[in-house]
Amino acid sequence: MNTQDTSATNISASLFKFFKLGLFETLHAKSCSKPSTPRGNDNESPCGETPEKHCACLPETDNRKCKAGDRGKTGAGVTGSRTGRVCEKEPDLPAGAVNPGLLRYIHNAARYRLPQCFEGGSVSVKQSQRCNWVLGHTLSCSSVSPGGYKVLLSYVDKEKPSGLPYFVMEAAPGGQMSCEVRVGPTLSTRATVVAQIADAEFYSFESIFDAYFHSFTASIIAVNKEFIALHYLQAITEQVSLGAEVVARGHAVELSSASGAGRWATEDQSISATLGNRGLDLCYARVIRPFLTVAAMLEVGFAIRHAVATLAYEWRTEEWTVRGSADSDGLVGATLQRALGGKHAKLACAISALLNHPNDKFRLGFGITAAIM
Known part of the structure; x- marks a missing residue:
């Protein structure tokens, strides 16, 4: 997958995802000062905060997942997803459990x-209804x-x-529709x-089953008829976790893969x-200050003989969040999320900028979201 295709795909897919449910809680959530849960406790989110403090990745009521079909630039397995940064609330396990979380996170x-x-x-409005239903509207324009x-x-x-149960459906007048049930x-x-x-037929179908145990997790992921993936992640100590991933592809057996994974976190x-x-x-990832976190990422694809190095940072307060990144392919991007009218306002805005140096192209985005409670 080349740089131009990946950047265009990420841009087109991110606009509506960014304005789905939970934007305000994300903006107003407490700063996620811990880059990762040191113990991987089942009662904590991958950000390292307990559910009572609201995980900064997503609010408690928004349980969106990383899509299993997402790929990084190198295509190095299911866990090689550059967009797989979304966390979800884990189930409550017995006291004393040392659970490492899911491998894909x-x-x-x-x-x-x-x-x-x-x-x-983009202009988005969400309205809370009775019986736990939420109705949202989005009007967007993009080239x-x-x-x-x-x-x-x-x-x-x-x-x-x-x-749980959790249900979300998105629909457009043209007939495109997506639905997620958990x-x-x-x-x-x-x-x-x-x-x-799309076009009156299933464009994509994913099924995921996750199991959380006392000291390890296991997952089975199937996407269309393309592949099935098996995940396993074991907590060795409070700081160290080891796991493995096996991806079996039906139509392209040569693209099947097996990999090992490890994490050390404080x-x-x-x-x-x-x-x-x-x-x-x-x-x-490392926390420099309570409000500043920096990160470095390296992706190497052996089959395509391509490597990408990325530097990123996040500067967060209770009212605004700034994220920026630059990679070795010449892509420089940044986003600013700001709550308008104060911390408790139900109005927020976001500004996005992406510069592609090799192609000399610049993309700018602006969005406003309002909540009617």
Whole structure:
């Protein structure tokens, strides 16, 4: 996958995702000073904060997942996703459990600092309804991704600590639709189905099953008829976790892969790595100040003989967040998220800028989101 294709895909996919449910809680959440959970406790989010403090990656009521089909520039397995920085609330396990979290989130401490750049303009409104339903509207215009009007319908049982069952649907007048459903068959398992429909047929279908145990996690991920992935991550100590990933592809057997993964994390820094027959992913994140976190990432694709190095930072306060990054392919991006009218306002704005030096192209985005409670 080349640089131009990846950057265009990330820009077109990020605009609407950025203005989905939970923007205000993200803006107003307490600064995530810990790059990664040192113990990987099951009662903590990958950011290192307990659910009572609200994980800065997402609010408690927003349980979106990293899409299993996301890829990094090197395509080094399911865990090699540059957009896989979103965390979700983990189930409550017995006291004393040392749970490392899910393997596909092993690099979140560093990749959460990457700016999610978008292009064009967007105005979004979300309105809370009774019976835990939320209705959202988005009007966008862009020269890269299809613009127009989109409607979002979401259901989260706010009275349950786990927020399950969870349902979200997005639809556009042109017939494009996506739907995600998550349930908890047991207290320590999660089952998710994600479907995308376009031109009256299934464009994508993902099924994910996650199991959380006392000291390890396991996942099964299937995407269309393309591949099935098996994940395993074991907590060795409070700071060290080791795991493995196996990806089996049906139509392109030569693209199947197997890799090992490891993570060492303390309260103020995290090092994670994934090494397999198709590539290497190496990530490092460190808290410089309570409001400033820096990160470095290296992705190497053995098959495509391509490597990408990225530097990123996040500067966060209670009212605004700035993220920026620059990589060896010549892409420089930054986003600014700002709450308008103060910390408790129900109005927020976001500005995005992305500069592609090799192609001499510049993308600018601006969006406003309002909440009606």
